[in-house]
Amino acid sequence: MTQTTFDFIIVGAGSAGCVLANRLSADKNCRVLLLEAGSDDGDPMIQTPGLFPQLQDSAYDWGDRSMPQSGMNDRRIYIPQGKALGGSSSINYMIYMRGNRGDYEHWANLGNAGWGYDEVLPYFIKAETNLAFHDAYHGQSGPLIVSSHVQLSPVTQRYLSAAQEVGIAYNxxxxxxxxEGCGPLQRTIANGQRCSAAVAYLHPVMARPNLTVMRHAHATQLLFNGSRVIGVQYLQLGVTESAYAGEVLLSAGxxxxxxxxxxxxxxxxQELEKTGY
Structure with missing residues (x-):
């Protein structure tokens, strides 16, 4: 068992983990370890937008299913969860849609300071380079490339026309x-390729000497000193390892x-008592 020490350990190289790794390692004085249970994301099946259906239940997907749903004849519903650099942003359908203003306002009203829509909007703007829209709601210098469909199919055009005929406004x-409304969706696709969180945030900084990215490193337990988390135990290619840090950030989904x-x-x-804790 090897032991290494860092300033930050990030568990999970998904949409949040890639951003954390980018931002934290920008400080050259901080040593950052990023643990990812899955593999690299270089497979053309990931990077080619039209191949996304093949990613379901692949090596890049955890293969999760819901509990049996009584209202659906006890079927267990597929729940996609990415298992590669980029996490679910490496296997999703690349639709780019922000949360609803009402949700953010609700969280702020519950006492979560800083989570109102007007407060989080600058971060959405900072994150993106939008190739279609240039206004107060969109950014032009962020790492995440957001594009729109150049031409809608005839079927989609008829669908949107039908929606408007029944009173759904075009948006x-x-x-x-x-x-609210009907209209074309935006997407995280750049130059015909998927623009995942890994592509946008992680790959550009992988060469930083203070950033260590470990693939096939499945976190299995948090390590404590009293009541404080000081590290992570993980399984990498069948070998149990451990790493320690001043702060541990969970971004495993x-x-x-x-x-x-x-x-x-x-x-x-009550959950822990079932396991003997």
Whole structure:
């Protein structure tokens, strides 16, 4: 078992982890370790937009399913979760749509300072280079390339016309002033290739000497000194390793971040008691 020390350990190289790795390693005085359970993202199947259906249940997908759904004849629904650099942004359908203004305002009203829509909008703008829209809602110098369909298919055009005939207003930009309506979607595609979080944020900084990216490194447990998290234990190609840091950031997704917490003894008491904690 080897041990290494960093200033920051980031668990998960998905949409959040790639951004964290980029921003934190910009400080040359910080040593950053990024752990990714999956592999690299160079496979043409990932980078070619039209091949996204082949990514379901591939080596780049965790293969998750929901619990049986009583309202759907007990079917278990496919839940895509990326397992590669870029995480789910490396296997998704590349549709670019921001959260709704009402959701952000609700979170702010619950007491989460700084989460109002007008407060997060500058970060959306900072993140993108939008090739189609140049206004107060879009950026022109960010790492994430956002494009629009150059030409809609005849079927799509008829679909949008039908929607308008029944009173649904046309909306050319679902990331602008309003989200209601019908219209074409924006996408994270640049020069005919997927623009994932890894492409936008991680690949440009991979050569930084203070950034270490470990693939096939599956985090299995958080390490503690008393009540403080000081490191991560992970399994890499069948070998148990550990790394330590001043701060550990979990960005392993909606499922595997809480799973890692539970495996480490953090979570609802009734859940932990079932495992003997």
């Amino acid at each position: 050319p930009d679902f990331n602008g002033e309003r989200q 909606a499922f595997r971040s809480p799973q890692l917490l539970l495996l480490s003894g953090l979570g609802p008491a």
